Amino acid sequence: MRPLTASDPVRVGHYRMLAELGRGGMGRVLLGSAPDGRLVALKLVHARLVGAPGFRDRFRHEVAATRTVSGAYTAAVLDADADAPSPWLASVYVPGPSLREAVRAAGPLPEQAALRLAAGLAAALLEIHRAGLVHCDLKPSNVLLAADGPKVIDFGVARAIEADGGDQAEASPLAGTPGYMSPEQAQEGPGTAAGDVFSLGSVLVYACTGQGPFDGPGIAQALYNVVHAEPDLAAVPGRLRPIVAACLAKDPKQRPTPDRLAAMIGAVAPATRPWAPAVQQMIEERRAAIARMLGPVAGPPQTPTVIDPVPGPHGARRGLLSVLGTRRGVSFAGGALAVAVAVTAVVIVAPWSGPGSAARTAPQPSRSAAPPAHWQLRGHTAAVYDVAFSPDGRTLASASDDGTVRLWDVPSRKQRGTPIRHPDGLNALAISHDGSALYTAGDDGYLRIWPMSGRGRSSGFETGLGPLTEMALSPDGRVLATSNSAQSVRLWDLDDGKVGPLLETEAGGVEALAFAPDSRTLAIGTTGTEKNLDTGNTQGLAQLWEVYDRKKLGENFSGHDSWTQGVAFSPDGRTLAVAGGEITRLWNVSRHQEVGAPYRCDGRCYTVAFSPDGRTLAAGGSGTTVRLWNVADHRQIGPTLSGSNGVIFSVRFSPDGRTVATGGGDDTVRLWPVPGKG
16 A cells, blocks of 8 residues: 555545555556445546547446446445546455465465465356456456455456447457467457456466466567467466366367356365465455554644664564554544555564553563564555665665655664655665665566665666566676566666676576676576476576576576575675575585575575675565574574564665664565674
8 A cells, every 4th residue: 555645636436535555557546435434446547548539438338337247256346437537436445465466475376275266266257257248457466365265356458248249348459468368369359258268377377386377578578478389387286287278278269168167176175264374464464554544543643653672571562553553544533534644654663571561671681582672664555575775874775566765864764855756566676886876676667777866867768578576786886687577687787778688597487686796697596496306306496697698507506395585695705595485595606515504484585685794694584584694603693583564575784784674565664783793
C-alpha cells in the first residue's frame, strides 16, 4: 500500500479512499471503504483511455457482464460508474499477496499448493466464461493468494463475448502480457476462452518453478517463444505436468476446457491454511497492515514518538501500535473518517520485560539472546527490496515496491528530502563510487540514473529485458549489471553509456548478482538446478562469468537444497558466499572448494554480505532475522538480530563496518549496531 497524496481523491462515488494499492495498464487501484464499512479495491481508469472512441460504452457493457461473475475464486465486482469523469469499478478487497509476490518472496509453491491453485484457477475460468467473458490477461500478478484459496482479479482487458454466441472476444492487438498470452494472441489474433486456458498453464509453470515457460530477454523473444518454442516442464511436479502440457498445446482445439481441466486435476484435499507458512505469513502481514491503518487514534496525528533503546532480558518488543498509529492514523472528527499518513517516522525499538509491563526495565547484566536495540526507519508503504550505503556511510538509500527511493541521513536517522518516485515498483539500487549518482532498476524495465542530491530529473534508458529484478555495480565503477527474471544479464558501460554484452546463464532465472573486487568476474545466483551424482539430489547452483569475454568460468557452485538467492564476494575476492535454500555456503573461488561448514539461516536464505574487513558474514531471509558469523571460526557473533515482521530481502554493512542495514517485507528499513564494533 502507498499513502494517499494531496492530489488523490478523498471520495469516489460513495466510497472513501484510504490508500493506493497499485497501478497498472488500465489505471490506479485504490483501497476504499464503503458506507457499511466494507473494504473495496477501486480501480480508477486512466484519463488517456477515457477519450478513446466508444470507450465508455464498451466499459459499461464489460462491467455489466463482469458483475454477473460470482464464485469462490474471483474477486466479485460490487459497483461501477462508467459516466464518472474518471470511470471506476469497485470489487471485493482481497488481503493477500499476488502469486508473483508470493513466489518472489517464498519460492515456488509445493505440489499440493500448486494443485490447489490449479483447481481454483480452473473454477475461476469456468465462472468467467459462463458469464460470457474472457479474461485475456491471466498472469501471476492477476492471481491473489487469499487465506481461503486463489482469487482471479483484473478484468480490465476482458471483452464481452459477442451476443451471437461466438467464442471470440474483441481485443486490441497484443492485449495481454507477453510470455503469458496464447500463441493466437501473440500473433495479434483475438483473445478466446481457449487462450485463457493457455495462460493458466503458463501461470502454473511460474507457480511451480519461479519463471514463466516462455520468458526471454525481451518482448520480441518472449512472443516468439510463445508461438514456436516448446516449454521445459521438467521442474513441474509429476502430477501437474500432463495437465500443464495439455493447457500449453499450441493448437487451441487441443486444449482442455475449464470443466475438463477440473476433471483432470481431480479432488484436492481440504485445508484450513492452503499455502506454505511463508505465504500465510504474508497474508497475516497484509491484514495487520490494514488493522494498523484503521486502528483509531485518539485526537489528531501526533509527531512520531522516538523511544530510547534500552536492553532487556527478552526478545519481545515494546508495543508500538500507538507509535505506528501516528504514521497511518485514523481519527474521527465531525463524523468524518480522516486518514492521516505521515511521510516519515523513525522508531527506535527497545526490548521490554514482557506482556502487561507498563514501564521499561532497567539494564540487566544478562547473557540472554536478546537482540540489540536498533532503529526503524519508516516511510515506505510496501516491501523494501534493496538498501545501499553511500561511500562515506552518511547516507542510506532504500528501494521499495511502493515505487520510491528514500534517502536517509544515517547519523540523525532522518529522511533527507522528498522520496524519489518511479512509475512502478523498485527491486534494486546502487550508488556510484563517488557518491554523486543513484542507479535504480524496477518493474517498468528502465535503468534510471538519479542525482544523489535528490534534486533534478533522472536519465536512463529502456533495457529491453522487461521488469528488472537485480543490479550490481562493479568495484571500479565502470560497469553496471542488470537482470530480469529470466536467464539474461545485461552489462552497461558507464564510461561511454554504451550497451554492453548480454550474458545468458542457461541455468534458469537470475536471482542475485555480485562483482568480484577485480571487476572482471561476475557471480550469478540462479533458479537453475543440477543433480548431485553422489546423492542423486537436485541442488541449486550459482555461476561465475568473465565479464569482458562473456565466458562462464569453471563448474557451477552447487550443494543447496533450493535455488540460490544471494551471492557476495569477500573483499579480497578469494571467497564467494552463496545463499540458497536454508543455508549459506562459502567457496574458495580459485580451488572451487567449499570452505568449512555451511551457515544455517532461520528459514530460507535470501541475502548475504561480507563486512568491509571480510571477517564477518551477515545473512538473512524468510525467518525475519539476520545472523552475523565470524568467518574464521564459523561462530555466531552476538545475538540474532530479530525484530522484523517480514522477509529480509537485503542486508548491507556500512563502510566502517559498525552498522548493518536491512530491508524487508514489512516496509521498514532497520539499522543495527554490529556487536563488538563500538
